[in-house]
Amino acid sequence: MARKFSFGATRLMRTPSETRVFDEADTLEGLFVTSSRVESDEPISVVGIAESVHEGILVKAKLKTRWHGECVRCLGEASGEIDVSVIELFEQGADPEGETYHFDGDVIDMVEMIRDNVVLELPIAPLCSVNCKGLCQYCGADLNHGRCECDMAPKDPRWQTLETLRHEGSESAGNAD
Structure with missing residues (x-):
C-alpha cells in the first residue's frame, strides 16, 4: 500500500530535469495552533510538480484545505480556507535539522513539508469576520x-x-x- 503524500523518485534522480506531476488529496492528523485547526477528516489537496535538479528534487506545489477554530473576539465559530503555494527542496541524505527536507532511499515523503506549510498558514488569532465586535467586557454579551x-x-x-x-x-x- 502506498503511503499518503509520497512518490517514487528513482526515475527523477537518474535523469536531470526529469519532472513528475502529482495531484493527491488525503487527510493528516495533528494540524493545529492555539485557536485553529484542520480537522482530522478534512482533506488536504496537494497539486504540483517535482523536478530533478542538481541539489536534489525540487517540489513546487499548491496546498488547499479548510481550517476551523474559535473566534478570539466573540468565541463563535470561525473557519476559512488555506490556499498556499510552496517551493521546497528535498535532498537525499540531508541533515534532518537543516533548511531543506531530506529523503532516504528512493521515496519522497511530503507529509512533513505539508504539515509545516499548513500549520504556518493557520491563523493564531482566528476571527469569525473582520468586523467582529466581540463580547462586552463587563457582562459577556455578544x-x-x-x-x-x-x-x-x-x-x-x-x-x-x-x-x-x-x-x-x-x-x-x-x-x-
Whole structure:
C-alpha cells in the first residue's frame, strides 16, 4: 500500500530535469495552533510538480484545505480556507535539522513539508469576520447580536461630581411641581 503524500523518485534522480506531476488529496492528523485547526477528516489537496535538479528534487506545489477554530473576539465559530503555494527542496541524505527536507532511499515523503506549510498558514488569532465586535467586557454579551444594555461599566471618577449635580438637579426639578 502506498503511503499518503509520497512518490517514487528513482526515475527523477537518474535523469536531470526529469519532472513528475502529482495531484493527491488525503487527510493528516495533528494540524493545529492555539485557536485553529484542520480537522482530522478534512482533506488536504496537494497539486504540483517535482523536478530533478542538481541539489536534489525540487517540489513546487499548491496546498488547499479548510481550517476551523474559535473566534478570539466573540468565541463563535470561525473557519476559512488555506490556499498556499510552496517551493521546497528535498535532498537525499540531508541533515534532518537543516533548511531543506531530506529523503532516504528512493521515496519522497511530503507529509512533513505539508504539515509545516499548513500549520504556518493557520491563523493564531482566528476571527469569525473582520468586523467582529466581540463580547462586552463587563457582562459577556455578544456585541455582534446587538448593543449591550448592561450597567456594569465602571464610572470615571472624574465625572462623579457632575453626575451628583445632575441627580440633585433632577430631584429638585421634580420637587418644584
